[in-house]
Amino acid sequence: MRVHPSQLVPGCMVLKDVMGQTNHPIIEKNTVIKPIHITVLHKFLIEEIDVGPKLASGEVFKPEEYIEEEESEEAKNTPVRGITSFADQYLDAVQAYKSMFKNWQAGSSIDISKVRKTIVPLIHEALKDKSQVFMLHHYSTKENYFYHHSIAVGLLSSIIAKQMNFSQGEIIQIGLTGFLSDAGMSKIEERIMKKRGPLTSREFEEVKKHPTYSYRLLEKIPVLKNEVRIGVLQHHERRDGSGYPIGIAEDKLHPYGKIVAVSDMYHAMTSERIYKTKKSPFKVIEEMMQDQFGKFDHKVVQAFIDSMTNFSTGTKVKLSNNQEGEIVFIEAKTPTRPMVRLFHNNEIIHLKNYRDLFIEEIVSNPS
Structure with missing residues (x-):
C-alpha cells in the first residue's frame, strides 16, 4: 500500500526503494521502518512510500492517520500493492x-x-x-x-x-x-x-x-x-x-x-x-x-x-558499496565472487580481486 510518511509506524516494511534528490535510495527496499527513517522521509519531503500490509512483527499495519488531501482518480484506480x-x-x-x-x-x-x-x-x-x-x-x-x-x-x-x-x-x-x-x-x-x-x-x-x-x-x-x-x-x-x-x-x-x-x-x-x-x-x-x-x-x-549462489548470467546484484550491476561470468571455484558489470560506468570488475567488496543482495534474476 502507498502511504504518506506521517502514516508510518515503526515496523512497517518498505516494498520499494525510496529515492530523493540522490543517486542512491535514501531508504532501501526491504528496510524495516524505525523512527529515524520517518524523520528522514519528512526532511526529504517524500510524499508517498510503498509499504506492506503487515508489520515486521506479523501484526496488521494500521496507518496512524489518513492523508487529508483527496486522492487523484489515477490513485483511486491503482490496485493496492502488498508484499508477496x-x-x-x-x-x-x-x-x-x-x-x-x-x-x-x-x-x-x-x-x-x-x-x-x-x-x-x-x-x-x-x-x-x-x-x-x-x-x-x-x-x-x-x-x-x-x-x-x-x-x-x-x-x-x-x-x-x-x-x-x-x-x-x-x-x-x-x-x-x-x-x-x-x-x-x-x-x-x-x-x-x-x-x-x-x-x-x-x-x-x-x-x-x-x-x-x-x-x-x-x-x-x-x-x-x-x-x-x-x-x-x-x-x-x-x-x-x-x-x-x-x-x-x-x-x-x-x-x-x-x-x-x-x-x-x-x-x-x-x-x-x-x-x-x-x-x-x-x-x-x-x-x-x-x-x-x-x-x-x-x-x-x-x-x-x-x-x-545459483546465479546465472544477467542476475542483477547490489554490492556492499551500494553500486548495482549484473553478473557476467562466474567461476565455479569462487561462486560468491563473480565478474560484475557496473551499471553506472559499464566497468567490469572481478570481485575476487576486491576482497573488501562483496555482493550485498540479489536485486533480480533474469527472466
Whole structure:
C-alpha cells in the first residue's frame, strides 16, 4: 500500500526503494521502518512510500492517520500493492510462533499439530522459490529477531535438505527440527533473552542449556521422530567438539543437527540482533567457507552455498558499496565472487580481486 510518511509506524516494511534528490535510495527496499527513517522521509519531503500490509512483527499495519488531501482518480484506480504471498504467510507464521512461545513460557506443552500447521505449508512454498527465503533476514528487527529466527531456520534447513537430495518426508522433518530447535529458550530467563549488552559467563552458561530444554519439551511427543529430537539437541554442536550442550564431535553428530547448525548461524549473522549488527549474506557465506572444515560439515555448507549462489548470467546484484550491476561470468571455484558489470560506468570488475567488496543482495534474476 502507498502511504504518506506521517502514516508510518515503526515496523512497517518498505516494498520499494525510496529515492530523493540522490543517486542512491535514501531508504532501501526491504528496510524495516524505525523512527529515524520517518524523520528522514519528512526532511526529504517524500510524499508517498510503498509499504506492506503487515508489520515486521506479523501484526496488521494500521496507518496512524489518513492523508487529508483527496486522492487523484489515477490513485483511486491503482490496485493496492502488498508484499508477496510468501512474505505474508511468513509473517503470519512469525506471529503464530510468538504466540506458541509465550504459551511455552507459561508452562504449556508443545502442540505438534499446531506446529505442523504453521511451518509445513510454508516449507512447501519455500521450496517452490528458494530465493524468497534468502531475503528473510530483512524482515526481522532487534526486538522481534528471536521469533523470526525460528521460522527462518526451519525454512533454510528444509532448503539445504532439498539440495542434499533428502526425501520429501525428511525435508519436512528437518524443517521441523529447525523450527523447534530454540523452543527451549522459553525456559531461559526473559531478562537474559532481552539483555542489550554482552552476556556474563553465568548467563551464557544458562543460554547453552537451551538445546537440552528443547529436547525435553519434545521428549514426550510420541508422533515426533527421534531424529528430530536428536537434531534439536545437537544444533549447537560442532565437528571439532567445541559446541554445546555436550561437546560431542564429528563421529557422533546427526545429519539433522548438522544442517540446522548451518542454518542457525547464517540467519543469526545476517540479522539485526539486540547486541550485534547484521552482516551481508554473502560475507557470511565466505566466513562459513573459511570455517567449514573446523566446525561445520563441509557437505552441508557446500549444499547451502550451491542453493544460494545459483546465479546465472544477467542476475542483477547490489554490492556492499551500494553500486548495482549484473553478473557476467562466474567461476565455479569462487561462486560468491563473480565478474560484475557496473551499471553506472559499464566497468567490469572481478570481485575476487576486491576482497573488501562483496555482493550485498540479489536485486533480480533474469527472466
